Amino acid sequence: MKDVFENEMKLEFISRSNNEAFARVAVAAFAAQLDPTIEELADIKTAVSEAVTNCIIHGYENKQGIVKIVGHLKEDEIILEISDMGKGIENIDIAKEPLYTTKPNLERSGMGFTIMESFMDTMEIESIVGLGTKVTMSKKIKPKLEKEQEFQMITKD
Numbered sequence: 619m620k621d622v623f624e625n626e627m628k629l630e631f632i633s634r635s636n637n638e639a640f641a642r643v644a645v646a647a648f649a650a651q652l653d654p655t656i657e658e659l660a661d662i663k664t665a666v667s668e669a670v671t672n673c674i675i676h677g678y679e680n681k682q683g684i685v686k687i688v689g690h691l692k693e694d695e696i697i698l699e700i701s702d703m704g705k706g707i708e709n710i711d712i713a714k715e716p717l718y719t720t721k722p723n724l725e726r727s728g729m730g731f732t733i734m735e736s737f738m739d740t741m742e743i744e745s746i747v748g749l750g751t752k753v754t755m756s757k758k759i760k761p762k763l764e765k766e767q768e769f770q771m772i773t774k775d
Contacts, residue, residue: 625651625691633678633685633702641670641687648689649696652759661737662696662757668730669700669753677704677751694759701752707745714743 627648631637642663649662666687673685683704690697707713714731735741738755745751 621690621692623690623692627687627689629687629689630684633674633681633683633704635671635674637685638667638670638674641685642667645687645689645698648691649759651691652694652696654759658757658759662698665734665737665741665755665757666698666700668733669698669755672730672753673700673702673704673751676707677702679705694761695756696759697754697756699752699754701750703750706747706749707743707751708747710743710745 625648627644629641629644631640645666646659646663649659654662670685670687673683677683677685681704683702686699686701688699714735731741731743734753734755738757740754740756742754743751744754
């Protein structure tokens with residue numbers, strides 16, 4: 619059975635590094651419908667930036683390709699699928715290790731997947747060598763009432 623979403627967006631763009639900022643802003647505008655805090659929005663934008671950068675630098679390397687973003691809103695959650703049809707990842711477990719990079723000459727930190735995992739609630743990677751990679755991430759946005767209660771507790775002290 620297919621999930622029912624409150625809203626959905628699809629975005630495709632050429633794998634150029636200057637499109638990474640475009641992706642961040644587009645996803646942030648879509649996520650704004652959930653009324654996230656500035657911190658929640660920054661987390662989402664950072665994770666998107668890392669995923670898109672991975673597509674451009676590692677998926678396509680010096681070739682031009684298409685990066686796809688599909689976003690879903692479901693109740694208080696945003697679900698993002700960011701994919702490429704690039705070279706794929708040979709060993710996902712190794713690629714997820716902090717500080718692992720295949721591009722040390724480009725001063726890559728090897729922290730992309732670690733950052734995505736830490737800023738989002740869930741992250742899954744699917745990849746087939748020669749066919750591409752898809753990263754699916756989700757983040758729950760706290761309801762407004764819960765945010766107000768937290769703010770009241772902080773300001774009481």
